[in-house]
Amino acid sequence: MSELRYSFASRVSNLIPSPLREQAKHVQTADDYIKLTYGYPSNQAFPIEKLAKLSDKIYRQHAVEFMQYGETEGIPKLREQLKSRLHQYQNLDVVSNDILITSGSTQGMDLVFKIFVNEGDTVLTEEQTFIGAVNAIKSYGGHAQGLPFDMTSGCIDTEALEATLSADTAHRIKLLYLIPTFQNPIGTSMSLEKRQEVYDICQKHQVMIYEDDPYGDLLYSDIESIPKIKSLDTTGIVIYAGSFSKILAPGSRLGYLLAPKAVFDKLVLVKQVADSFANLYWQYLASQLIDDYDFNEHIAYLRQLYKVKADAMVGALRKYATKDMTFVVPDGGYFISVKLNDDIDSNAFYDALDQRHVGVIPGNVMSAAGQGYERYFRLNFTLPSVEEIETGIQRIAQAAAVAKVKQ
Numbered sequence: 001m002s003e004l005r006y007s008f009a010s011r012v013s014n015l016i017p018s019p020l021r022e023q024a025k026h027v028q029t030a031d032d033y034i035k036l037t038y039g040y041p042s043n044q045a046f047p048i049e050k051l052a053k054l055s056d057k058i059y060r061q062h063a064v065e066f067m068q069y070g071e072t073e074g075i076p077k078l079r080e081q082l083k084s085r086l087h088q089y090q091n092l093d094v095v096s097n098d099i100l101i102t103s104g105s106t107q108g109m110d111l112v113f114k115i116f117v118n119e120g121d122t123v124l125t126e127e128q129t130f131i132g133a134v135n136a137i138k139s140y141g142g143h144a145q146g147l148p149f150d151m152t153s154g155c156i157d158t159e160a161l162e163a164t165l166s167a168d169t170a171h172r173i174k175l176l177y178l179i180p181t182f183q184n185p186i187g188t189s190m191s192l193e194k195r196q197e198v199y200d201i202c203q204k205h206q207v208m209i210y211e212d213d214p215y216g217d218l219l220y221s222d223i224e225s226i227p228k229i230k231s232l233d234t235t236g237i238v239i240y241a242g243s244f245s246k247i248l249a250p251g252s253r254l255g256y257l258l259a260p261k262a263v264f265d266k267l268v269l270v271k272q273v274a275d276s277f278a279n280l281y282w283q284y285l286a287s288q289l290i291d292d293y294d295f296n297e298h299i300a301y302l303r304q305l306y307k308v309k310a311d312a313m314v315g316a317l318r319k320y321a322t323k324d325m326t327f328v329v330p331d332g333g334y335f336i337s338v339k340l341n342d343d344i345d346s347n348a349f350y351d352a353l354d355q356r357h358v359g360v361i362p363g364n365v366m367s368a369a370g371q372g373y374e375r376y377f378r379l380n381f382t383l384p385s386v387e388e389i390e391t392g393i394q395r396i397a398q399a400a401a402v403a404k405v406k407q
Contacts, residue, residue, distance in 0.1 A: 011119075015135050034392040037359040039184065039334050040383040042309070045302055046249050047289070054288045058281075066280035072272050074101025074256070075280065078287040082242075082256055085295075091231045092240065098264040100271065103278045105214055105243035105255035109177075110136050111274065112210055112239055112257070115266045116174045117142040124164065124176045126156055128337075128366045128373060130184050130212070133177050142174070146368030151328050151337065154180070154188030158197050165205040175208045180229060182215040182333025185366045185378035189331060192226050199232045207237070214243040215333040217299050220307040223331055236260035244286060246334070247299060252282040303332075306382050309389060310336075313381040316393035324400035336379045337363075338396075345403045346374040352399035358392050 058066070065075075073079065078101060083094040102108040109132070117123060119141030125133065127146035134144040147164065148157040156178070165173060178198070180190040190198070202209050211229045219225055230240035244254040259267060271277075289295065313336055317327050327338040338360075340346055350362060363376025381389060 011139050011141050015138055033357040033359065034384060034388050034395070035359050036379045036381075036384060036389075036392050037361050038380055038383055040380070041246060041250065041302075042305060042382050044305060045382075047293075047298055050289065050293055051285060054285055054292065057292075058284045058288055062284045066284050068280075070277040070280045070283075072100075072268050072277050074099070074278060075283045075287065078283050078290075079256075081287060081290050085290075086240075086242075086258060090228050092228065092258060093230075093233070094258070096236065096261065097240075097258050098261050100257045100259065100264060100267050101278045101283060102255040102257060102271070103275055104245060104250075104253040105212070105241050106132055106136070107253075107271075107274065108241045108255045108257045109133055109210065109212065110139075111267050111270050112175070112241075112259075113137055113140050113142065114270050115263070116208065118174075120172060122169075122173045124161070124173060124207075125368045126178065126183065127368060128185055128363060128376070129177070129368055130179065131366060133212070134368055137177075144177075144368045145173075149186070151186050151188060153191065153194065154183055154186065155190045155194040156198065158194065158201060161198065162201050165201065165207060170205065173207055175210050176202055177210045177212065178229070179212045179215075181213055181226065182218065182330060182335075184215070184333070185335050185361065185363075185376075186337045187328055187330030187333050187335045189226055195226070195229045196232055199229055199238070203235055203237055209233075209238045210241065211238055212241045214241075214246050216242070217247050218303060218306060218334070219332040220303055220310055221331040230258065236262075239263060244282075247302060248286060248289070252286065253279055254282050254286060306334075309381040309384075309386060312386045312389045313379060313393065316390050320393050320397040321400065324397065324404065334380055334382045336381065338377055338379060340375045340377075340400065342375075343405050344375070344400055345405050348403035349399050352402050353396065356395040356399055358395045358399070360396070 079099045082099050086092040087094045113136050117137060117140040122143045122145050123137045125144050125146050126149045128149060137144045148160050180195060182189055209229060213228065228240060230238045240258040242256050244252050257267060310330060314329055324344055325338050325340050327336055330336055340349060361378040363373030364371055366378060367373045384392065
């Protein structure tokens with residue numbers, strides 16, 4: 001009997017497995033493996049006691065509602081709470097825009113690309129970006145085109161953006177996907193001046209901006225929070241994406257999109273096809289948490305928790321690794337980006353690192369083109385303990401030392 005050949009759709013042929021999921025299979029075999037890879041929150045970040053009390057409360061008050069079918073847009077109370085917070089703290093326009101609760105922020109980008117990207121269309125991104133976004137673009141037959149990115153300023157090259165949008169093929173460019181605040185994987189933030197410049201260029205060329213902001217609340221320095229690109233939007237070209245994964249729990253699978261109403265209506269239609277509505281239990285739980293507790297106090301706790309870990313990683317890098325690599329100190333978020341010096345053999349480095357049971361994310365994995373960043377790697381400081389961070393950076397320094405090219 002001949003082997004069955006499956007006729008898969010062409011849109012899945014270029015997708016690559018998540019490097020984190022693949023590495024997880026390897027990690028399970030080593031007890032001393034230090035995971036500086038995953039974009040996971042700390043296990044100490046979850047307000048478990050509060051959620052346990054609230055869970056009993058919502059079971060008594062809303063059990064029938066969250067066990068029934070729900071509204072695609074999300075439960076009205078949570079949507080209004082989010083609108084209120086976005087208007088109060090971010091000065092976002094919640095009158096001409098509306099909020100859709102999504103099944104995680106990953107679904108949000110999938111829905112947006114679904115309604116905008118046709119086969120052969122282009123979505124502009126930073127050269128190094130979230131691999132999940134690149135895969136989502138590819139899944140609709142689109143092409144992710146990375147723009148040059150200044151790691152110090154945290155901004156794409158605006159001259160390159162203008163030139164790209166002025167080119168003859170620009171009619172196939174549908175969106176600009178950005179993580180302007182505590183960028184993944186770099187960790188830097190775009191200045192207000194650059195945000196305005198990017199917005200003005202896209203507005204001039206009538207290109208939509210997808211502002212992905214999963215880390216925006218996690219500020220660790222004394223600098224003031226930079227206004228969102230969405231706060232500059234007077235013409236309806238910006239879609240703003242937020243998430244509960246980094247500030248509550250990734251297991252909630254709750255995210256949200258703030259979009260112009262014409263875009264919102266299309267998003268609701270495609271979400272009805274995708275899964276009808278986001279998890280109702282977690283929607284009620286998140287809403288009750290915002291109601292009964294000071295959510296800003298919880299965010300302040302997260303900032304302090306992660307600042308200690310970020311400082312520990314920066315301190316360890318300065319102590320052990322500055323001879324063979326450079327890095328960008330983040331003001332917030334989850335990650336630090338590191339670059340190996342030119343006299344380090346990157347392949348030998350990753351082999352030595354694997355032998356020492358430390359996981360990092362190589363730069364090529366986070367590249368829109370999938371190449372050109374072999375000397376870069378991303379470190380996560382939110383999940384590991386301070387002790388694991390110290391040991392992990394020591395092992396990274398050892399791996400770099402043995403991978404140095406002999407002159």
